[in-house]
């Protein structure tokens with residue numbers, strides 16, 4: 552049977568156990584990295600604007616229950632120079648992360664155990680019609696009348712649903728999981744500075760597409776197009792950054808390499824400045840409450856989470872040094 556990472560799915564009706572594989576996978580020191588681990592964009596050497604000198608004069612942060620005043624950790628605004636680097640054009644998608652899980656025999660995101668994403672076709676093929684019906688309704692939660700569907704129709708519906716899930720960003724991964732994926736793919740997490748340059752361009756844009764807030768250019772959680780809130784990683788072409796990087800605002804928040812700390816020259820002090828808190832950028836579909844606050848999607852906005860956090864609006868993308876694409 553095909554092996555699919557460290558994974559066991561149990562449902563009331565049936566138990567599918569997918570065990571770690573034969574020795575050849577675990578024993579291979581450096582499994583071949585497939586080509587589908589993510590198109591990259593070159594961010595050329597040069598200066599960009601990091602941070603901001605804005606002040607929360609109207610105490611907007613308090614209105615939404617934020618203890619931290621807006622902008623306080625973004626100061627002072629600086630002009631920094633970075634060597635050229637590359638960054639993933641899209642958030643890391645489920646499909647790429649699944650390949651990593653299988654090839655590297657890595658831990659499966661807990662959400663996949665509930666969503667059935669890792670159930671392979673070979674496993675589905677041995678399920679009878681009642682088991683497929685149960686999977687379709689209880690695990691995949693397909694919105695269709697499964698009582699009238701044949702075994703083949705159920706299989707087709709499940710496979711199509713899995714293919715749609717391929718294109719969604721992976722979520723529910725810790726900072727370490729994200730780092731391990733990037734390392735496996737021959738990459739690394741972007742630094743906080745690299746992430747901000749890729750998002751804001753060379754001229755310090757407020758949002759990836761420009762300075763005006765525009766809810767049509769990002770998934771801030773109030774877009775009814777997406778039944779489970781999260782959009783495919785290739786969506787929102789109109790919201791891409793100066794360098795052509797997608798969804799640097801919204802969809803899923805993104806881990807970066809750095810721990811949360813004060814910028815050089817800042818006198819702001821915070822108990823949150825500890826190594827275990829990692830910076831998270833870009834804002835996600837979860838937002839705050841049930842409406843999008845434009846502030847959370849600004850290119851300069853800094854958020855942080857303990858490094859073992861897992862959320863369904865938290866993902867990542869990778870970066871690597873230099874402008875040269877490896878053959």
Ligand SMILES: [Ca+2]
Nearest residue numbers: 798801803833
């Ligand atoms: Ca994002």
